[in-house]
Amino acid sequence: MNTGNHACGITPKLITRLKENEIFVFGSNLEGMHGGGAALLAWRRFGAVLGQGNGLQGQSYGIPTMHGGIDAIRPYTDEFIAFARTHPGLHFLVTRIGCGIAGFRARDIAPLFADAVDLPNVSLPQEFIDLILDMRRPTHS
Helix, strand or coil: CCCCCCEEEECCCCCCCCCCCCCEEEEEECCCCCCHHHHHHHHHCCCCCCCCCCECCCCCCEECCCCCCHHHHHHHHHHHHHHHHCCCCCCCEEEECCCCCCCHHHEEEEHHHHHHHHHCEEEEEEEHHHHHHHHHCCCCC
8 A cells, every 4th residue: 555655555553364475563572572562462373483582483573672772773673674675575564663562652663664664565554654754854944
């Protein structure tokens, strides 16, 4: 689904099943203890592996968000975006990672996905897309 100046789709607010090529992207912790929020859903339904906090696992992809601030999360989002670029046959449904149990605001996390907004095989939460496109708009003095 493409609306506006971006190639990415919009992640559904509620994900209960995945198509064969879809990957559920969730916020995790480095230890891979998928005990709550989207991580628990990833473990129960989409193949997340206990003890694995990062990367592809089943039909899910973990991005650690519980170990520090935005600068500590950035290498993992960069790694995810590079992975998505090299796997065009998969479609990645990014949830509002970091905006639940980890306690970040969308305006803090969304910029980490700025390069993903141009990828046709990634879907982002509408709020992330809006924030990223707002950042791209030129400001007039």
